[in-house]
Amino acid sequence: MTKRYNDYFGDFGGRYVAEVLRAPLDELEDAFLDAMDDPSFHDEFDEIASTFVGRPTPMLYAKNSSKEIGGAQIFVKLEGLANTGAHKINNAVGQILLAKRMGKRRIIAETGAGQHGVATAAVCAKMGFECTVYMGEIDITRQKPNVFWMELFGATVAPVGSGQKTLKDAVNEALRDWASSFADTHYIIGSALGPSPYPDMVREFQSVVGREARAQIEEMITARDLNLEALVACVGGGSNAIGFFEPFLETKAPRLIGVEAGGRGPEPGNHAARMKGLGRTGIVQGYKSLFLLDPDGQVQDTHSVSAGLDYPGIGPQLAALGVAGRIEFARATDSEALDALQFFAKNEGVVFALESAHGAAEAIRLARELPPTSAIVVNMSGRGDKDLFITAKQLDKERWQEFLAREAAE
Numbered sequence: 001m002t003k004r005y006n007d008y009f010g011d012f013g014g015r016y017v018a019e020v021l022r023a024p025l026d027e028l029e030d031a032f033l034d035a036m037d038d039p040s041f042h043d044e045f046d047e048i049a050s051t052f053v054g055r056p057t058p059m060l061y062a063k064n065s066s067k068e069i070g071g072a073q074i075f076v077k078l079e080g081l082a083n084t085g086a087h088k089i090n091n092a093v094g095q096i097l098l099a100k101r102m103g104k105r106r107i108i109a110e111t112g113a114g115q116h117g118v119a120t121a122a123v124c125a126k127m128g129f130e131c132t133v134y135m136g137e138i139d140i141t142r143q144k145p146n147v148f149w150m151e152l153f154g155a156t157v158a159p160v161g162s163g164q165k166t167l168k169d170a171v172n173e174a175l176r177d178w179a180s181s182f183a184d185t186h187y188i189i190g191s192a193l194g195p196s197p198y199p200d201m202v203r204e205f206q207s208v209v210g211r212e213a214r215a216q217i218e219e220m221i222t223a224r225d226l227n228l229e230a231l232v233a234c235v236g237g238g239s240n241a242i243g244f245f246e247p248f249l250e251t252k253a254p255r256l257i258g259v260e261a262g263g264r265g266p267e268p269g270n271h272a273a274r275m276k277g278l279g280r281t282g283i284v285q286g287y288k289s290l291f292l293l294d295p296d297g298q299v300q301d302t303h304s305v306s307a308g309l310d311y312p313g314i315g316p317q318l319a320a321l322g323v324a325g326r327i328e329f330a331r332a333t334d335s336e337a338l339d340a341l342q343f344f345a346k347n348e349g350v351v352f353a354l355e356s357a358h359g360a361a362e363a364i365r366l367a368r369e370l371p372p373t374s375a376i377v378v379n380m381s382g383r384g385d386k387d388l389f390i391t392a393k394q395l396d397k398e399r400w401q402e403f404l405a406r407e408a409a410e
């Protein structure tokens with residue numbers, strides 16, 4: 001077994017946990033390192049990826065959108081076409097295979113937008129594991145369809161009523177469960193954060209997105225004689241971004257741009273952007289990174305129209321690469337994300353998840369500044385079906401409310 005991974009990324013990362021969680025994290029790290037060196041693990045992952053997840057996911061040339069913008073050519077990695085609608089399933093598959101190797105029979109997870117919960121519930125149904133998903137009460141309300149799917153897959157959705165009642169509180173509750181259940185339970189964290197080895201592990205399982213995207217875009221730009229200028233991805237905790245960027249981290253080009261939730265504006269409590277001076281170094285939920293903290297050092301409330309981007313911390317590797325300058329960060333507001341979602345829906349016939357639409361907004365902005373010989377790839381980390389109840393209320397309020405009232409009366 002070789003140790004090829006780091007506990008720290010620059011100043012960030014680490015394993016700041018109560019003594020009781022050291023043993024399960026050591027066990028997990030051993031299982032992960034063993035698996036990475038075992039070709040049969042990779043074969044099983046690839047088999048499930050192709051027959052159950054639907055990999056490889058396509059790369060779309062957004063020709064109509066690019067023409068209308070009149071700048072760079074935009075390509076879209078359609079990760080949202082993966083089974084259960086988002087990139088989250090790649091990590092869920094990898095981690096459930098590790099759980100199987102460790103002989104665990106029960107899975108717990110946290111979820112924000114519900115995509116990680118749905119992905120975890122789906123792989124548990126497929127692999128025959130018992131599954132409990134912790135979810136903030138606010139997220140349960142705004143992502144009701146995903147609660148329905150999780151329960152349909154046989155999972156128990158455990159409501160979390162503490163704190164802001166969103167993703168960070170769900171993580172706290174899952175960690176609490178794990179501290180007393182790790183003998184037979186594996187905790188599948190849904191983003192590239194948490195105590196080591198989670199950030200490394202989640203990046204590894206999500207890097208399939210970047211590897212596919214690199215091969216696809218190389219072929220597409222060669223055919224069109226374009227220069228790959230930038231990759232763009234939204235950043236909540238950071239799993240789709242770090243997986244998408246992974247094959248390019250060691251090279252100087254292309255530009256790698258992470259897009260955070262600008263929410264309603266830059267005032268504290270109105271957004272969830274942690275980079276560019278807004279976050280401060282802190283240790284929260286077992287790892288050191290940049291967090292949105294109030295003057296007393298307490299985790300601050302956040303806001304985003306997308307439930308998956310309102311987490312107050314950022315994965316430690318992204319934070320380190322941001323500080324080092326390899327990854328640039330931008331922000332898109334709620335309304336810019338909604339505009340981008342409509343733009344691509346009308347021009348390309350694809351619907352971005354609200355999270356991914358933040359990346360789409362930045363891709364549009366960037367394309368305007370670049371010549372038509374440049375190419376930009378944006379990761380559509382998820383598709384927008386899950387957001388119907390939010391998007392329709394925002395974009396077509398009256399008719400949507402009429403419809404809901406009619407449905408409720410039946």
Ligand SMILES: Cc1ncc(COP(=O)(O)O)c(C=O)c1O
Nearest residue numbers: 115191236237238239240308382
């Ligand atoms: C579709 C989609 N994209 C992005 C995210 C943000 O997570 P991450 O930054 O880990 O990719 C989520 C989280 O729920 C999501 O559902």
